Amino acid sequence: MVSKNCFGERSLIIGRFQPFHNGHMDVMRKCASESENLIIGIGSAQYSHECNNPFTAGERYLMIDEAMKGGGITNYCIIPIEDLKRYSLWVAQVRSLSPPFSGVYSNNPLTRRLFSEAGYEVRDSPLYNREIHSGTAVRREMIEGDKWRSLVPREVAEVIDCIDGVQRLREISGGE
Ligand code: ATP
Ligand code: MG
Numbered sequence: 421m422v423s424k425n426c427f428g429e430r431s432l433i434i435g436r437f438q439p440f441h442n443g444h445m446d447v448m449r450k451c452a453s454e455s456e457n458l459i460i461g462i463g464s465a466q467y468s469h470e471c472n473n474p475f476t477a478g479e480r481y482l483m484i485d486e487a488m489k490g491g492g493i494t495n496y497c498i499i500p501i502e503d504l505k506r507y508s509l510w511v512a513q514v515r516s517l518s519p520p521f522s523g524v525y526s527n528n529p530l531t532r533r534l535f536s537e538a539g540y541e542v543r544d545s546p547l548y549n550r551e552i553h554s555g556t557a558v559r560r561e562m563i564e565g566d567k568w569r570s571l572v573p574r575e576v577a578e579v580i581d582c583i584d585g586v587q588r589l590r591e592i593s594g595g596e
Contacts, residue, residue, distance in 0.1 A: 430521040432514070433545060434461035434501065434531065436555065438473050439580060440483040441572045443553025445491060447545055451525050452488075458496040459518050460484055465500035471593045474559065479583055486575035511538040562586050563593055 433451055437444060452458045462480050467473035475483070477500035484498055497519065504513045511534050524535040525545040532542045551557075553571065561568035562585070569577050580586060 429455060429523075430457040430459055430519060431455040431523040431525060431543075432459045432461060432518060432521040433525040434463045434514075436464045436473065437462055437480045437484060438475055438555045439558060439572060439585075440480065440487055440576050441553055441555060441558050443548045443550065444484075445487055445573050446548040446553075447525075448488065448496070449491065449493065450546055452493050452495055455523070456495065457519075459521055460488075460496055460498045461514065461518065462498065462500045464503050466502045469588070469592055471559070471589070472556075474589045474592065475583075475585065479579065479585075483576045483579045486579060487573035490573060490575045507534060510534055511540075559589060562589050 431451060431454070433447070435444060448458065448460070462477050462484070464473060465477035468476040468479075481498050481500065488494075488496055499518050501514055501517055504510050507530065521540075523541040523543055524531070525543050526532050526535070527545050527547065536542045558568050558571045561571060562580075568586075572580075
């Protein structure tokens with residue numbers, strides 16, 4: 421796979437970002453510093469209003485964009501990517517939606533396998549304090565109280581407040 425084309429070198433990182441949290445922010449900072457351009461793919465883009473996927477792709481876009489700008493990072497773009505329940509075609513689906521890229525950051529075994537089979541350079545994505553910084557932990561804290569605010573960038577908390585996200589999550593999870 422060509423590592424650089426006439427528009428520069430780009431790397432891809434994909435997550436669901438439900439919501440975008442401080443662990444995501446740390447990994448974006450690292451990956452953006454290593455790449456000319458970082459493409460952030462919002463995975464499972466078609467889902468929202470579910471306990472594990474409470475936020476729409478557009479809301480997640482806003483969270484990521486505001487947090488990246490707040491962190492002074494400018495060399496990125498964001499693309500929503502719907503799931504395709506046919507793994508053999510998934511890389512083609514990503515390619516059809518994304519600007520060209522050469523490297524992919526991921527720890528997910530399936531994602532790593534699919535992109536390396538397609539000829540991409542797959543890199544480890546560093547994890548920051550995973551016990552505390554996970555989407556699952558943030559959603560749990562959102563249901564239980566106010567502690568979630570310290571787990572996400574300030575801009576993300578502002579977006580969640582603006583869309584009444586905590587109340588949404590509490591209602592769709594039935595308080596559980
Ligand atoms: P969930 O618990 O909802 O699955 P998550 O924290 O695993 O959320 P995802 O939205 O599934 O986050 O996104 C996965 C991507 O985010 C992966 O590339 C993963 O390596 C990265 N990531 C998640 N948590 C961290 C963290 N603490 N530090 C660095 N990267 C992280
Ligand atoms: Mg995950």
